[in-house]
Amino acid sequence: MKQAIGLGAPSASRAVVVGGGTMGADVAVVLLRAHCKTFIIEPRQDQHAGIHQKVLANLQAISKPDNIELLQIAAGIDDLDWSGIDLMIECVPEVLDIKRQLFKALADKAPAHVILASNSSSFPISQIAEDLPTRERMLGLHFFMPAHIVPLAEVVLGPDTDPAIADALAAFMRRCGSVPIMVRKDVPGFIANRLQHALGREAFSLIQEGIATPEDIDAAVRFGFGFRYLAAGPIMQKEHAGLDVHAAAAATIYPTLSNTPTPPPILADKPKNGTIGMKSGKGFYEWSEANIAVERQRYNKALRAGLEILSEDLPKIEP
Template sequence: MEQTIAVLGAGTMGHGIAQLLAQSGSRVYLYDPSEEALERAMQKIRSNVAVIRSERWGDCPSEDQVLDRIVCTPDPVEAVAGASIVIEAAPEKLELKRELYRLIERGIRADAIVASNTSSYVPEQLVEGMTFAHRFVVAHFFNPAHLVPLVEIVLHPQTSRQTAEPLIRLLKTCGKSPVVLSANVAGFIANRLQAALLREAVHLLESGVASAREIDLAVTEGPGLRWALSGPLATADYGGLDVWERVSDRLFPELDTRTEASESIRRLVRGQRLGVKSGGGFFEYPDGEANGATHGLPDGVQDAVEQRDRKLIRLMMVKNDTRTGGGAQ
């Protein structure tokens, strides 16, 4: 039986989540207050599916088949009315998310699971006082949501693992790798690890140790390749914990310990150098827009994003062919 899912928000993450679910056979109601955002989302989904099919990754339906399973609506109550699972992917603003929950609270099914794609708010903050708190989880996808397998799951204190199981099963059916946290912690798992690496990378850049390109190259041509097959703990096992004991004792006192964003990042932000979407950040993206690409990416940047996605698909195809479970190869 076809499952009906609601996705609230058609932006960067929402359209990817909607695509993922539709590809896997679900009926998806995609809500956004902006008709323009909905139109743009459908265009991106069509393009994304075309890339996947051209790479022959999995048994992906045609563009028309995927789009036919998605119903766009500017009405949040219509979106959630028949949904067994509701996934909120609104911008990362607490009051905006809470207002959206208030709008749908009376319209959701009594047994519906409600999930938020938040990357920073804990469940208690999001649904304080809401009647569906006992059916609420954080389901943190990673960009691009239709490709990256990881989804971090954080249960509301009133939500049991059993209650969340239909969502976890759905994610596995879609090819995702859900990781259920045993405790709430700011930033969850992946963003804490990414933040730690970024902090040290910026410190090395500011210290003049190497250029931005060389620092990135040191990751992509070294640890990054290993991390695609085994995480930091398994990598330590393979290297020898006695070795890492000595490395830790020697290096930990030398690592950056700042407790706020670096001046390098603040200076770039003040200068509106926000990365790909503005045309420049640590690196240059000459086809970007100086004021930020709020209405979709320029052609040149979109081409770069597509090439990144193709490489990611190919990497995952190789990874799935070679991995045997457990640690590294």
Template structure:
């Protein structure tokens, strides 16, 4: 039986509420700190909805919502996860406050998707207990969590955080060096740079690029990651293809003009007022696509869970 404990989540937005739901669904208690009153009001419903999806309708843990960090009772806390806005100065201020309030035995982690933990904790005296803990959206569904070390991170703390992630049903991915973008986002952005360039330069539509990934090589990734797949298929074949293609791949140092234009015009996807991005959206299409997306993720997760169960 998995150990249960207590987690403190700083920030109750999209990621923070999902992270709290992960712990509650696993039978842990979660304290959530959120300064915005409207966000606080929506938290119970969001946590219950997300937790029910991953807990088969049962949420074993309790959630307590606070307006300020000072309200936290640190007794029995096993881990702290910061999920505030992706602004370095804000994260640094949170960690400075946490260091002053939180007993030195408790790991302090950040869900930052890009900032190295060494930057967030720069100048603090307990950087050895600080780690990056990067969840992927939607956090309550995607199993992987990157556990990111800095040069100062203590190995025992890293092991402890990895174990906690296993206990709440996640798949910890160890990142041994504190590098911007960590593992998954670096790989994702390399793919996105080429995908956007192919659309921008007229080689294919957004629909066909997405179909090439979903119905082509992306389908294999549920069964084998890119390196294992090349071992199975032949590194020599990949090497020969790379010699032909690499000179023609994009290696721009800045985001593409096409993507910059979309952002400047406010066409950032389903959350934009114009409901535009790489695709055009309507309210009905958004609802249908979000349902399809979540259903497909759940089916894929069941494949992975079945595989993990067979290993035990």
């Protein structure tokens, strides 16, 4: 494991992203912006040109178009010389059998120094790694869409993961300009998604009970407490406000919060009815192709503006 722990500067490392979909292509941008030689594995060869163009456009947006020269796209894991690879990040579909088949194949294909990471957002790394001889060097590396704009990356340790490898991967991600956090126990949803779902449960329950509309919920978060979270997270913000005030309010509010173990019907019925948001043209909001384009442009512009505000707090990309 000494070689894996020695994962060095991005410009001296080689990484493989398996899966060239939306998430995989954006993860490749994270690596490429730090001058890391990057391979994308995508079996659908008719998608290769589009992947290349998407990655190039995102590199152009950060004034690093020349880094596209560090990208290669291949059709399968057999097309690579794995002896020179330092890191593999899996971004295949969120199907457990597909993920396990990949990692089982890599147990023989990837030498012992290669760190094996999964971008799974729902499957614990212990479940993916079960019974595999590579468990010690397997861990989660969970990005958030769009991965090349949202800085956070969760480094998730399984029960068998070598902590030194997790530390090395976190350090590598900092050198790529990401903000890694360590998830020290392999719990469902890791950290950020658990926090999101705690908020979501209360938000959808408030809509279900007729207390608020979707528009009111979104405004409350964006222009209220969520606005402050750009400057300070929930713990630091309460340090500013006073933990005594928060504890007193919590004693009154906590007993009334939703603790439903299942999604309320206002949410659960949407997928059943085929109303799943932008992808179907309707969710809680109505969507046309025109206003989807406008909203996505606004959304990405806001994310990039927020990234600029946070720039002084972000790790510097290693040249």
